[in-house]
Amino acid sequence: MKYAFYPGCVARGGTPELMVSANAVMDRLGIEREEIVSAACTGAGVLQERNQKLGDALNVRTFALAEKMGLPIMTICSTCQGVMSQANRRVLRDPEYLAEINEVLAEEGLQYKGTTVIKHFLWVLVEEIGIEELQKTFTKELSGLKFAPFYGCYIVRPSDALGFEEHPERQTSLETVIESTGAVAVENDGKTKCCGLPILLINQSNAIQMVSNHTGEAKDLGADAMVTPCPLCHLNLDGYQPKAAKRRPSGKIDLPILHLPQMLGLAMGMQPKELGLQRHIISTKEVIGKAASAPVAVR
């Protein structure tokens, strides 16, 4: 199993712990990958609001690069997944539009034929590796821990761009993976809502209220941590939680926000440093402690 790896800007920027933990966990799982080092940012929906064709061209270039490598794309960012899925759908539905974009790409000798598959690591776990194989790599049974799933908008909407018809299991993939570790997935309403990051720099008060609602809800449901496949959600839910806590009656929340690979790494018995768990704004100490004292997985 080999992938054209597309980590996305935030894994290379504001959440270095995602990159570290993803690499550690993927190595353990034996996932071969080759990074598409020349790829551009997907535009994250922001470039698209200025010029959709520009955003689409940057993404189609990435698809063409992967096509040339003969590999499917794997990303570790919900937002990248969604933006790429939407761009791919637009060009596949409209051959004339694709031809226009290919004309732009022709300058560097690239052409997209339309065959590239784009899969988030979360989907790779459920569809390609399979839960049974995944569980074989776990040395800990995280029973006694409760995790709140938080998907990120772009990996759940619009549903018709994300292949849910063909792969209905994608809609509950995060809960499936959480539960595969022996932990409980709490049922938080906020799990498919917006974290607030896209308006953080535009209407900070609203963005922080979203953080307060979602992390507060998960905490009230007894979650030890929140788990997300989206580094953009992580940036807001972790980084702005101290501010959001002021909006709770108790004045505190203290809910660690784990990247998906970090939770898997804990189940694989990896050391906190290998997973970058010291690089969080909200302390991960308690959840690390609980995972460390979790029973040995018996398979």
Place this chain on the structure above:
Amino acid sequence: MEQTLRVKRYDPENPGEAGYQDYTVEVTDTTTVLDALLTIREDMDGTLSMRCSCRASICGSCAMRVDGQAKLVCKTRISSVAPNGETLTIDPVGNMPVIKDLVVEFKPFWDKMRAVTPYLQPEGVIPEAEYFASDEDMVHLVGVVNCIQCGACVSDCTVLEVDDSFLGPAALAKAYRFVKDPRDGHQKDRLEDLNKPSGVWDCTRCMQCVEVCPKDVDPMGRIMVMRDMAMETGFNNTSGSRHTESFAKSVKKNGRLDEMKLAVDSMGKFNIPALLDSAPVGLRAMRKGKFPWKGHKSSEPDKVKQIFEKIEGK
């Protein structure tokens, strides 16, 4: 076969007794959620209140939440949402005050529609007969005119959930309908208004409205177009506009996004209060080693820049 519906009940005269009530009805493959609710009201419990009229997804009266997601219940077959006979939870639409059971107060919805001046304001010489518009323009506008004002998008909007001053997806889609109408003479004023707080820049692009709209109006897509139009018209002095520009500049230069620069640029380089307010967050992040000092780049930024130049023509 039998189907159970858990229906949210609320009686303003007995608010303490609000809660869910289960009803089990006989259904077939083609029974809609509305059919089931009507059976409950007609045959089992006449006290259940709801709105509905045309039963053909034209009137927009019967939007409700089915398992947490806003839908026109007349358009929703039970077999499509509960293929294995799972219990369905029915709530009134969100982000509007409940009057009784599944009936909500639409006043906030109509107030916002009114706020976007939802009628044509032509300028110039009044023609002798009709105002003309091209077929192409009108076919495009039909995509928005299709809105049946059911409130599904408003119900599930994640911004309205935290800020009821936001104009919201339905009113903004309505605004687009007039901003884009070739017969209207106030495009610039409209964009200026929409550029203010609670307008186009407050949308968080979560796509809930796109997902739940039963008529594919795509409110969020319209909001994005109006953002671009506002910037093109010269309304550039907003955090939102600076955010988009800074984002584009960063990707054009390095092929990738520079989050640190994006933050400073969006708030405005001279917006000292906002920068100071965010400083603790930045410092905490730096202490935890969150930001790469070297930045990160595509290995071929020139190729990315070339695409920018080719498409934007500059």
